[in-house]
Amino acid sequence: MKEFYLKKRLKCSNIEEPLPEFKSYSISIRSKYARKFYDEIGFSLSRKQRALKSVLSKEGKVRVEKFKNFILDGVKKIDISNIPSGHLYDIEVEEDHNFLMNDFILSSNCDGDEDCVMLLLDGLINFSKEYLPEGRGRLMDSPLVLTERIDPKEVDGEVHNMDICYRYPLDFYLSTLKCEDPKNIEMETIKDRLNTNSQYENLGFTQEVTDISEGPLMSSYKTLETMREKMELQLKIAKKTRAVDEDDVAERILKSHFIPDIIGNLRAFSTQKFRCVKCNAKFRRPPLSKTCPKCGGKIILTVHEASIKKYLGASYRILEEFKISEYTRQRIELLKMEIESLFKEDKDDLNVEDLGGQKKLSDFVS
Numbered sequence: 001m002k003e004f005y006l007k008k009r010l011k012c013s014n015i016e017e018p019l020p021e022f023k024s025y026s027i028s029i030r031s032k033y034a035r036k037f038y039d040e041i042g043f044s045l046s047r048k049q050r051a052l053k054s055v056l057s058k059e060g061k062v063r064v065e066k067f068k069n070f071i072l073d074g075v076k077k078i079d080i081s082n083i084p085s086g087h088l089y090d091i092e093v094e095e096d097h098n099f100l101m102n103d104f105i106l107s108s109n110c111d112g113d114e115d116c117v118m119l120l121l122d123g124l125i126n127f128s129k130e131y132l133p134e135g136r137g138r139l140m141d142s143p144l145v146l147t148e149r150i151d152p153k154e155v156d157g158e159v160h161n162m163d164i165c166y167r168y169p170l171d172f173y174l175s176t177l178k179c180e181d182p183k184n185i186e187m188e189t190i191k192d193r194l195n196t197n198s199q200y201e202n203l204g205f206t207q208e209v210t211d212i213s214e215g216p217l218m219s220s221y222k223t224l225e226t227m228r229e230k231m232e233l234q235l236k237i238a239k240k241t242r243a244v245d246e247d248d249v250a251e252r253i254l255k256s257h258f259i260p261d262i263i264g265n266l267r268a269f270s271t272q273k274f275r276c277v278k279c280n281a282k283f284r285r286p287p288l289s290k291t292c293p294k295c296g297g298k299i300i301l302t303v304h305e306a307s308i309k310k311y312l313g314a315s316y317r318i319l320e321e322f323k324i325s326e327y328t329r330q331r332i333e334l335l336k337m338e339i340e341s342l343f344k345e346d347k348d349d350l351n352v353e354d355l356g357g358q359k360k361l362s363d364f365v366s
């Protein structure tokens with residue numbers, strides 16, 4: 001600006017006139033806003049507007065194409081491949097031909113390729129054998145084998161027994177009245193379709209649903225906090241259901257849950273490690289010094305009496321309320337005696353000092 005007036009003054013040789021003073025502002029309009037400015041506002045001077053236009057012509061292509069909150073990725077390459085089976089299932093959304101998957105992948109069909117990629121990546125990126133825990137059950141539900149194609153014959157046998165009729169025959173209902181063995185009732189199951197083309201399609205069902213993934217998102221097993229509540233509600237349902245023998249349910253809870261748990265914890269108690277309260281060092285046997293050799297801290301048990309006795313009270317409540325076989329009753333009685341003999345002389349907050357203290361011979365006899 002200043003240079004412009006200096007030149008002008010030279011030209012007019014009007015040296016005496018003082019240089020006018022202006023405040024000048026500069027605005028920088030960047031990237032796509034320059035285009036917006038050109039289109040919607042523009043300079044009033046056509047010279048400037050032209051200059052802007054020539055700059056805009058050199059404008060680079062936008063690196064990412066945005067669509068509302070999404071970024072559209074360009075297609076880089078299209079490969080056409082043949083499907084060995086010769087056919088392919090697809091779902092299309094009428095009119096739009098588009099839908100969102102997992103709220104971030106936009107697709108125009110549903111032949112499962114996106115699902116495949118996501119599932120494969122989960123196995124390849126999010127998984128390593130290094131992540132597997134050390135203990136028992138470590139391999140459970142881990143993606144150790146990636147299968148490229150699912151053969152219904154190789155799927156878990158349980159589903160082969162699923163019935164696939166659209167309507168149950170009258171014979172079925174009549175047989176239920178006779179408490180017939182399910183094996184004797186003729187009903188088409190998946191097993192009958194294996195190795196035929198119809199193993200993939202036209203599988204019947206009797207109950208119409210609006211959403212295939214509808215159902216409880218969280219079971220009450222998760223919302224009920226204590227084992228006692230879970231047990232009580234399970235037994236309550238058993239009592240209400242006419243087809244269920246509640247005494248049998250109660251006995252099964254004892255045999256397959258409580259008794260193994262009590263036995264397991266008893267075993268864990270006798271083979272437990274010891275721990276320093278201060279530095280958390282673990283010891284296979286309590287040190288003779290009765291204190292931690294590393295920091296002098298107190299040594300305590302890692303398996304506690306309470307965890308062994310946890311289900312004993314609940315087991316007794318079941319024994320009182322339900323008809324339980326004599327054999328199971330005696331097993332619980334025996335466990336109770338074993339627990340009592342183990343903790344007889346000990347105080348509630350058992351520690352190593354109690355175990356290591358000197359005992360009289362009579363202590364073992366009584």
Ligand SMILES: [Zn+2]
Pocket residue numbers: 276277278279280281292293294295296297
């Ligand atoms: Zn310590």
